[in-house]
Amino acid sequence: MGTSANDRKVVSLPLNTTKTPRITVIIPAMNEAANLPHVAARMPAGIDEIVFVDGNSTDNTVEVARQTWPDAVIVQQTRKGKGNALACGFEKATGDIIVMIDADCSTDPAEIPRYVGVLVAGADFAKGSRFIQGGGSSDITFMRRIGNFGLNAIVNILFRTHYSDLCYGYNAFWRDAMDVFELPATSATGPQWGDGFEIETLINVRVAAAGLDIAEVGSYERDRMHGVSNLNAVSDGIRVLRTIFAEWRSHRRSTRKVRPAHTADLEPVKTLTTQSPVAVTVAVPVASQPAAITTESLTAMLVDTAATVDQETAV
Ligand SMILES: Nc1nc2c(ncn2[C@@H]2O[C@H](COP(=O)(O)OP(=O)(O)OP(=O)(O)O)[C@@H](O)[C@H]2O)c(=O)[nH]1
Ligand SMILES: [Mg+2]
Numbered sequence: 001m002g003t004s005a006n007d008r009k010v011v012s013l014p015l016n017t018t019k020t021p022r023i024t025v026i027i028p029a030m031n032e033a034a035n036l037p038h039v040a041a042r043m044p045a046g047i048d049e050i051v052f053v054d055g056n057s058t059d060n061t062v063e064v065a066r067q068t069w070p071d072a073v074i075v076q077q078t079r080k081g082k083g084n085a086l087a088c089g090f091e092k093a094t095g096d097i098i099v100m101i102d103a104d105c106s107t108d109p110a111e112i113p114r115y116v117g118v119l120v121a122g123a124d125f126a127k128g129s130r131f132i133q134g135g136g137s138s139d140i141t142f143m144r145r146i147g148n149f150g151l152n153a154i155v156n157i158l159f160r161t162h163y164s165d166l167c168y169g170y171n172a173f174w175r176d177a178m179d180v181f182e183l184p185a186t187s188a189t190g191p192q193w194g195d196g197f198e199i200e201t202l203i204n205v206r207v208a209a210a211g212l213d214i215a216e217v218g219s220y221e222r223d224r225m226h227g228v229s230n231l232n233a234v235s236d237g238i239r240v241l242r243t244i245f246a247e248w249r250s251h252r253r254s255t256r257k258v259r260p261a262h263t264a265d266l267e268p269v270k271t272l273t274t275q276s277p278v279a280v281t282v283a284v285p286v287a288s289q290p291a292a293i294t295t296e297s298l299t300a301m302l303v304d305t306a307a308t309v310d311q312e313t314a315v
């Protein structure tokens with residue numbers, strides 16, 4: 001934060017550290033019973049806490065979760081949607097480092113050490129990316145790839161970031177990064193903005209706007225193993241677009257800058273062992289750099305587009 005791309009150290013371990021960070025993994029799940037044993041099989045040893053957030057599953061997801069992770073904190077979400085599930089999970093998490101993964105086997109828990117590695121190396125927020133070295137996807141469709149690319153480009157222009165994969169849900173961060181998420185209260189009644197699949201975008205733009213150090217981590221997304229997707233590319237894509245413009249408007253009115261100070265008393269992370277070898281961490285700083293593309297005309301076009309996006313309508 002506040003450093004140029006040249007100043008930033010992405011791979012150095014923090015010095016003068018005294019404490020090992022505790023790691024919490026948050027798993028939101030709705031009807032994922034058949035997938036959970038496969039997720040567990042890829043979980044590295046050395047995870048301190050699993051917070052499992054059920055979305056009123058109608059299969060035996062909760063029972064399987066209890067059998068699979070007897071020590072897990074199991075939470076029922078308070079409203080509907082993945083965003084609300086994550087907010088409920090964040091509230092219960094006690095770790096120093098919090099990792100968000102999916103329960104459908106798309107995100108590989110064996111990659112967690114990559115994320116932890118870049119956080120311990122100094123990043124505030126480790127952002128998974130399918131589109132940098134070390135990343136990939138057998139799951140993303142052509143249309144989703146195009147949509148993600150377009151939304152990603154808009155965010156990079158408006159927030160002067162260098163994200164390569166805006167809408168990917170595999171991320172990790174130091175717990176004090178949550179201060180800038182400002183997610184809707186879990187106790188609120190009725191649907192809230194941020195409750196749905198726009199959650200990742202909301203978090204990504206807020207951490208960038210707050211000036212946190214963000215490092216991308218190459219991640220490979222597999223096909224969902226069992227069950228069906230809950231995501232609708234069109235309606236959820238529109239929610240993401242509305243989120244971007246709403247956040248941009250509010251960011252332009254705000255001068256907020258927050259710098260977490262989490263690495264001061266931490267020692268290098270414990271060794272996490274995985275059942276299969278994980279490739280070398282690939283991390284690139286993405287925020288607080290000058291945007292690669294910024295033109296008056298493009299901004300004007302985006303402002304026009306923003307005006308057509310009704311951010312005040314009901315969720
Ligand atoms: N608790 C909870 N979990 C949810 C909800 N919606 C989705 N999830 C979980 O969030 C994760 C991602 O959801 P998916 O439906 O796989 O969406 P996606 O990964 O973006 O889309 P696909 O690539 O098509 O699988 C999975 O673990 C889901 O079970 C929800 O409303 N509540
Ligand atoms: Mg999925």
